[in-house]
Amino acid sequence: MILVIGGTGTTGRIVAATLAERGHPTRIASRRPSPGGFRFDWYDPATHPEALGGVRAIYAIPPVGEVDPAPIMLPFLDRARSAGVRRVVLLSSSAIGPAEHGLGLVHARLGELFPEWAVLRPSWFMENFVSEQPHAVSARDHGEIVSATGAGRVGFVDPADIAEVAVRALTDPTSHNIDHVITGPEALSYDEIAAVLSEVSGRSVKHRAVDAAELAARHSANGVPPDFAHFLASLDTEIGAGAEDRTTSTVADVTGRPPRSFRDFCRDRLRGDSASA
Incomplete structure (x- = not known):
């Protein structure tokens, strides 16, 4: 079990x-x-x-x-x-x-x-830009995503790729006994993320850069507890300093197939939005 x-x-x-x-x-x-x-x-x-x-x-x-x-x-x-x-x-x-x-x-x-x-x-989930998470809601309702990442890049990853690594780690006959850093196939800035969202959805989406204090206040306004809001904002500033600018081969190594790209992920998840735009 x-x-x-x-x-x-x-x-x-x-x-x-x-x-x-x-x-x-x-x-x-x-x-x-x-x-x-x-x-x-x-x-x-x-x-x-x-x-x-x-x-x-x-x-x-x-x-x-x-x-x-x-x-x-x-x-x-x-x-x-x-x-x-x-x-x-x-x-x-x-x-x-x-x-x-x-x-x-x-x-x-x-x-x-x-x-x-x-x-x-x-790494950070691609899901954040297509579900009911704040980035997705802001992109849909206001045509912008807001971050304190500046030009920092992130190897955004499809949750389905994370799940497949998890299933292998849970069921492989030999236990992995390791920590797996899991990314998508490319590191993207939030400006690049906004460009892909615009292309796939057919709606203009921009990236608006703010400082960590403003971002923490936005998180708090969305119901995030204050301590966790400041923690999330600090992660954005670390991204801006290059902490997440990397990709790994973990998905391919563990599952035998490449990770899905952000563009392909959005095409699957936003196809309906694009058709109705």
Whole structure:
């Protein structure tokens, strides 16, 4: 049995569906489960025992909006180890490596807790520009995307590529026991992202550069907790300094196929918008 925490989210739902298609017993857990799913809340330990029953592997998505999830996640992972879980695949971020605090501490402890593990460290999601996330809403409603990245570039990645790496890490006979930095095939600036969105959707989209303070205020206005809003804004300034200007071969190495480009991703997801423009 493989437990997919956050199994109704962006990558979790694809992971869960792919596991089921390939014949792996799968348990989908989330705070608001679909029919047949399990209720799981990181902040409610009473929901943990039922989710863990009979589980041998976990896809773990951290609690959303939590700057320091280690105090919440590590007690659960200790409990999972005691319950017989052998393999855990943690969804982290390319911006966060192993560290002594935050999600980096969970990363650092994973190999100590479990004999089989992997940490997925994807770059920023292509999904952010086509779903109901702030960038997508701003592009659609105001014709602009707003960032504090300046001319910095990012190896934006398709969530389906992340999910395929996750499925391999969960089910390969030999555990990966490594952290995978996952990117798309090219690093793009937000100006270039805006140009692709304009081309594919048929609607003019521009990139407006702001400073980190203004960006944090925008995040807060969209309901993001203040500490996490400032954290997200700081990641943009790091992008501006070149922290995400890279691509990796992880998707091809793990799955045997190349990652999808941003243009192809948008053509698939925005085709209807383009036709009606």
